[in-house]
Structure formats: C-alpha cells, structure tokens
Amino acid sequence: MLVAEVMTTPAESIRSEATLEDAIAKLGRARISALPVVDSDQRVVGIISEGDVLRHRLPADPRAHLRPTAPTSAAEPTIEAIMTADPSCATLRQDCAEVALTLARRGWKSMPVVDDEHRLLGVVSRSDFLRTLSQPDAVLSTAVHCAFAQAGHPEWRATVHDGHVTVNPRVGNLADAAMATAATVAGIRSVALGQRTWADHGDRRPPWGT
Known part of the structure; x- marks a missing residue:
C-alpha cells in the first residue's frame, strides 16, 4: 500500500x-x-x-x-x-x-x-x-480482480482469505506479474501462488515429474 x-x-x-x-x-x-x-x-x-x-x-x-x-x-x-x-x-x-x-x-x-x-x-x-487492513475479503477480492483487469489481464484469477491472496497457478509464466499486481491493492496482507495440480496442465505431463 x-x-x-x-x-x-x-x-x-x-x-x-x-x-x-x-x-x-x-x-x-x-x-x-x-x-x-x-x-x-x-x-x-x-x-x-x-x-x-x-x-x-x-x-x-x-x-x-x-x-x-x-x-x-x-x-x-x-x-x-x-x-x-x-x-x-x-x-x-x-x-x-x-x-x-x-x-x-x-x-x-x-x-x-x-x-x-x-x-x-x-x-x-x-x-x-x-x-x-480490516476490509472484508469480498471487497478485497473485487479490488484484486479490478487491478488484474486494469493491468490488461482480466482472465487472471485469485482468492482472498483473511486478507491473504492466493493467485491461481494457471497464470503460468506471468505468475510474478500477477502476484505483484495483487500486492498493490490496499488492505492485502500477503500474496502467494497456489499449488499446481495435474488438472492445471490438462492432459500434459506436469513439468516437475510423474
């Protein structure tokens, strides 16, 4: 902030x-x-x-x-x-x-x-x-997604819990940019990238191994 x-x-x-x-x-x-x-x-x-x-x-x-x-x-x-x-x-x-x-x-x-x-x-x-810092999560979530849209990436997604943001791992190689954008929202306490799952990669083999 x-x-x-x-x-x-x-x-x-x-x-x-x-x-x-x-x-x-x-x-x-x-x-x-x-x-x-x-x-x-x-x-x-x-x-x-x-x-x-x-x-x-x-x-x-x-x-x-x-x-x-x-x-x-x-x-x-x-x-x-x-x-x-x-x-x-x-x-x-x-x-x-x-x-x-x-x-x-x-x-x-x-x-x-x-x-x-x-x-x-x-x-x-x-x-x-x-x-x-006491802003409700719903308000912060709206603000985060507005920030994503203003950054030119309305497709980015994130969840907010108790002021802490978890960015959807599907943002791929733009993860750092997405987290930096979320961190600019007033009231956000921390930002992290969500854990990747097999589903995040569709039918492709996950890059970190079998």
Whole structure:
C-alpha cells in the first residue's frame, strides 16, 4: 500500500500563531491526537499533540494534594512556543509498511503527509492502516480482480482469505506479474501462488515429474 491510498484528507491543521486554546478546541472537536502546524503557505513547520496540550494546560486539582496548588499563569502560550518543530512527514508515494513501522517504533499515532514543497496534503495514522487492513475479503477480492483487469489481464484469477491472496497457478509464466499486481491493492496482507495440480496442465505431463 502507498500512503496516498490510505491517508485522511483534507487534514485538520493549525497556524503557528494560534493559541493553545485554539488547539484544544480543534483536537477535541475533530477527536484526533495531533495537529500539523502550518505557515501561511500551508507548509508544515511543526506538530502539536495531545501530550503537548496536557503538559501545558491541564491544571492540578488541590483536592488530590496535601499542600495547596501553586497559582498558575493566565497567559496562553502560542502554538509555536510548545509545538515540536520540523516533524517527520510522510509522502504520497511512500510505502505504508515503512510509515507504520516508524509510528510503532516512535510511539506516534499519526504523521503529516506533504508534497515536494512540504505543503500539507493529509494525515496518515494508525487507525487509517487498521481500517484498511480490516476490509472484508469480498471487497478485497473485487479490488484484486479490478487491478488484474486494469493491468490488461482480466482472465487472471485469485482468492482472498483473511486478507491473504492466493493467485491461481494457471497464470503460468506471468505468475510474478500477477502476484505483484495483487500486492498493490490496499488492505492485502500477503500474496502467494497456489499449488499446481495435474488438472492445471490438462492432459500434459506436469513439468516437475510423474
């Protein structure tokens, strides 16, 4: 899968001169975990997450402490003051496997998706990947056969079970091409060639022996 096939677009974003209160309102309303921070040209300059908000905004409750809570400042910091600058971003043609691994290793929930000029195009998240991987087999089977037809081979056949594709061995010497085509379908977890049988060769003697 490529990032362009699974990302969420358009993406919620916020300007760097906005306030923390603005970020809280957007995060809460959209029910998302992070907001890309953009400049006037929609270029991504930072990211602000739920963790950033909680570190700077959630006040202590005096009922939970033996000593009085210190007074807090009423001044609202700007997004630029608390955001993570120059965040890692994904691109449209990037492999989802690479992005998913980065999210898992870093403990992030999402990444902005940008173009060659670093302008915001969308956001790709863990939930985007899971939603794609949870597609029913019937939907994936239809998509695989559409991909075969678009590749100029509507005669190719394959079965899908739990997201795993088995390509019909009768595709012959185009088996690698058929498997590569099936692997481009968003939501497919693996692709394999089916086992050959005597019936696959008609009345001919199978090439692997008697």
